[in-house]
Amino acid sequence: MAHGSLVCPWCSATAPLIPPISVTGTISSRLGLQAAAIEVNLETDFHSLVVDRVGRAERVDYLICDEAQFYSEKQIEELAMIVDGLDIDVYAFGLLSDFRTKLFPGSQRLIELADRVEPLQVKALCWCGEEATHNARVVNGEMVTEGEQVVVGDTVTSGQRKHEVTYEVLCRRHHMRKINARASQATHQSTPTLPFQEPER
Secondary structure (H helix, E strand, O other), X not given: OOOOOEEEEEOOOOOOOOOOOOOOOEEEOOOOOEEEOOOOOOXXXXXXXXXXXXXXXXXXXXXXXXXXXXXXXXXXXXXXXXXXXXXXXXXXXXXXXXXXXXXXXXHHHHHHHOOEEEEOOOOOEOOOOOEOOEEEEEEOOEEEOOOOOOOOOEEEEEOOEEEEEEEEEEOHHHHHOOOOHHXXXXXXXXXXXXXXXXXXX
């Protein structure tokens, strides 16, 4: 691959959503692999960070940016500046849309500026067995489609009540119908409509 590319491999549905802020400055996988990483927040200036390292004769071969949907539009533009001005490849990973099926601002800007957009070859399945393409926010077991765009999956306190917030991947059909796994179980537990009787002996 030629140098100077902004590549965005997207995963259409995954859970839970975790903002790109690391307390320990490491990135880890569910397999237990870990590597040193740079903490990112909305104040991070990618371009200045890379220019400073290059100015100190440090080698920068490429950037791997995780959870890029949480980046600001300005930060996405900084990544493009790194590609065009410094001839350094950038690989940005993230989600396209939120639990409301709306594009994240960072994701939208990445699509607008990326040299290539590639879906990851990792397929998640809805509870029905179909390919999952949408993220659903589930609060206390029920799917919701309103609320803040970014809420980390955990327990959120609202007033005096604690709400359990999780995320679930669904196919489009069941996301549109607001039927998550728990709701699907409830619909299958209805009482029989026909008056079945035990045969007389």
